[in-house]
Amino acid sequence: MANVCIGINEFRSKSTRIEFAEKDRLRHLYMIGKTGVGKSTVFQNLCLQDIRNRHGVCFIDPHGDSIDWILERIPRERLMDVVLFDPSDVEFPFALNLLEARDEFEKDFLVNECIQIFYKLFDPGRTGIIGPQFEHWLRNAALTVMAGPEGGSLLEIPKLFVDSAFEKKKRSHLTDPLVIDFWTKQMAKTSSFHKSEMLNYFMSKFGPFINNAMMRNILGQRANSFDLDALMDDRKILLINLSKGKIGEINAHLLGLILISQLQAAVLKRANRSNTERTPFYLYVDEFQNFTTDTFASLLSESRKYGLGMHLANQYLEQLPDHIRGSVFGNVGTLLSFEVGAEDAKVLAREFAPMTERDFINLPRFNFYIKLMIDGKTSNAFSGVTISPEPVLADGSMSSEKVKTFNRLAYGRPRLMVEEAIQRDL
Ligand SMILES: Nc1ncnc2c1ncn2[C@@H]1O[C@H](COP(=O)(O)OP(=O)(O)O)[C@@H](O)[C@H]1O
Ligand SMILES: [Mg+2]
Incomplete structure (x- = not known):
């Protein structure tokens, strides 16, 4: 099993590669630092090594630059393994349906995620904008939409x-007594005034996505373009371009949230398998808090x-909700910090003893401190320098084009066909 190289440690004029072993990678890596450091x-370099080592990876990129960088460097023999999801390619929309579930476990999990996603997008501080009433309606509505052999979309x-x-x-397809009761007992007694009030509320949340052609074509299809279980098992290279500038911030957030939810549903089921059946899979998420x-x-x-090794990054700690921050510092095996601001330097100095606050504030760019997991134990902090980006392959831009064309045909569908199907369903 090949190790990957995170960077170089320079100590007393001796250079040592900082190697990250497969087993330790399954305990994850968290990285923090100001922009431009x-x-x-680092993620691009690691991901490219994974691709060369024939691993399965998923890279979620909120800017798009990393995806372009990777595409121009993918070895020829792996080109056909690339699944490139670029929502801005509106002529061949992919399908991403949060509510596509293949078993009861996924159904429950995804409906819960659906609720979490609404909180995240519309009421992150849990101030009551969403609330238990909306939650209840949303849960029952989602389960109803999913009923029947044809399923349904968000x-x-x-x-x-x-x-x-x-x-x-x-409703004729429903079997869950609680959902049946929701319609026969509760809704039957709900006044039309209250119903229309709730509908307005639903529309204020769903409307922006229904009215946006790009989002409607992606979210309105019932059958997903790709199957994440198979994708992980087949060691595919899933590249997700969520460039905020191109597709809009809220759209990028929703698509990313749905993808991570679907990925989680697929990953959780892997717990039932034996170690040997679980092909390692590596996930990279920049600005993961979104x-x-x-x-x-x-x-x-x-x-x-x-069997999932995650690589998570963001710019400063205040972006993370408390329990996520706690979970990162409590559970992630490898921590890596570039230059940070004064507030974060305080926290990091505590985590990275014997480093001090000043050490983190004064780090030159491309330099970092790391606490590396080695054989299941986190090391003391030491310093490193990143590896500079390697040059583009000679036929790099051609392979990008090849991947794009192949993906349109393999996973996308022509816009007109999608729009016709959605018009029927919506
Ligand atoms: N080790 C390095 N040597 C030379 N240039 C680098 C190195 N690491 C990154 N760069 C360049 O510095 C710029 C900023 O790096 P980037 O990884 O985008 O930073 P961040 O993601 O923290 O904002 C990019 O143009 C990148 O190519
Ligand atoms: Mg960046």
């Missing part, structure tokens, strides 16, 4: 409350049994 480059939820033929058809819900903390704490 070299964070994305965007069909508001339709349940306006189209009584659709409501009837969906794409993770509360359930993510438990993924961090019970990592080994899933």
Whole structure:
């Protein structure tokens, strides 16, 4: 099993490669640092080594630059393994349906995630904007939309409350007594005033995605473009371009949240398999706080049994909700810090003793401190320098184009076909 190289340690004029072993990587890596210090480059370098070592990877990129960088360096023999999800390619939309579930476990998990995602997007401080009432309606509506052999998409939820033929058809497939009761007992007694109030509320949340052609075409399809279980088992290279500048911030957040939720559902099921059946899979998420819900903390704490090695990065600690921050420092095996601001330097100096606050504030760019997991134990802090980005392959830009064309055909669908199907369903 090949180790990957994170950077170089220079000590008394001796250079040593900082190697990260497979087993230790399944305990994850967390990286922090101001912008421009070299964070994305570390992820790109690691990911490229994984690709060369024939591992399966997923890279979630909120800027798009890292994906372009990787695409221009992918060895030819791995080109066909790339699954490139670029929502801004509106002519061949991929399908990403949060509510596509293949078994009861996924159904429960994804409906809970759906609720978490709404909190995350619309009420991150839990100030009551969402609340238990909306949660209850959303849960029952989602379960109803998912019922029946054809399943349903997130965007069909508001339709349940306006189209009584659709409501009837969906209800005829229900088997869960609690969801049946929701319709027969509760909704039957709900005044039309209250119903329309709730519908307005649903529309204020779903409307922006239904009315945006790019999002509607991605979220409104029922069957997902790719199957994450198979993708992990087949060691594919999943590149997700969530460039905020191109697709808009809220859209990027929602798509990232859905992807991570689907990935979690797939990963959690791997716990039932034996070690040898679990192909390691590596996940890279830059600015990860935007794409993770509360359930993510438990993924961090019970990592080994899933065969998932996560690499998470962000710029400063205040961006992380308290319990995620706690989970990062409590559970992540390898911590890496570049230059940070004064507030974070205080916290990091405590974690990285004997380093001091000043050490973190004065770090030159591309230099970092690391506490590396080695054989299941986290080392004392030491310093390192990152590896400079390697040059583009001679035919790099051509392979990017090849990957894009191949992906449109293999995973996307022509826009007109998608729009026709969605018009029927929505
Ligand atoms: N070790 C290095 N040597 C030379 N240039 C580097 C090195 N690491 C990163 N860079 C360059 O520095 C710039 C900022 O790096 P980047 O990884 O994007 O930082 P961040 O993600 O922290 O904002 C990029 O142009 C990158 O190519
Ligand atoms: Mg970056």
